[in-house]
Amino acid sequence: MKEITTDEVKDLLEQDKDVKLIDVRETDEVAQGHIPGATNIPLGLLEFRENELDKNEEYIMVCRSGGRSGKATQFLKERGYNVQNMVGGMLAWDGPTE
Template identity: 45%
Template sequence: MGPDDVPTVLVEDLPADPAGDDTLFVLDVREPDEWAAGHIDGAVHIPMGELVARIEEIPRSTRVIAVCRSGRRSAAVTAYLADGGWDAHNLDGGMITWAALGRPMTADTPGAPFVL
């Protein structure tokens, strides 16, 4: 499976607060500066370059929603996870679409969260 034919999920099909849904594991694969600027509350941050080393942190019993800025990096991660047997889906449009639709975000820096 390649990044162009991975299972996807639309922002509109997810709860505004996915942290409150124990059937979802939101996996943010962006770089630390992107994460710090703004991310989905309750998401788990594992940068794409650390994925293989930290693979045991990703549960197999839960639907995994991979997210990055635009959906390209997370599509590659979704393909990798799906090939490995995870129930993985790429967030279509990534954080850009999440923010554009006014979905809540949190940040690790002062000021309002934003997509870097």
């Protein structure tokens, strides 16, 4: 599974790169703080909402600690999506939140 560090994600955002973040935490967790611009698709709904994603885009999966996003990364990778897991999740994130 492809992985990316929180520092690498922060660098991409600071460079105004077109970063597609998918936060797979539950909506109440996301409401407590998320990376600006991240799309919330809870892990339990991912199989029902994967049609919202484009197989030609690259996605970075985010969760609290990296476990759920790892599962999401594997799930989407098996279906032909270009995805990577943000290691450490929001617990390791020290960048901006909203």
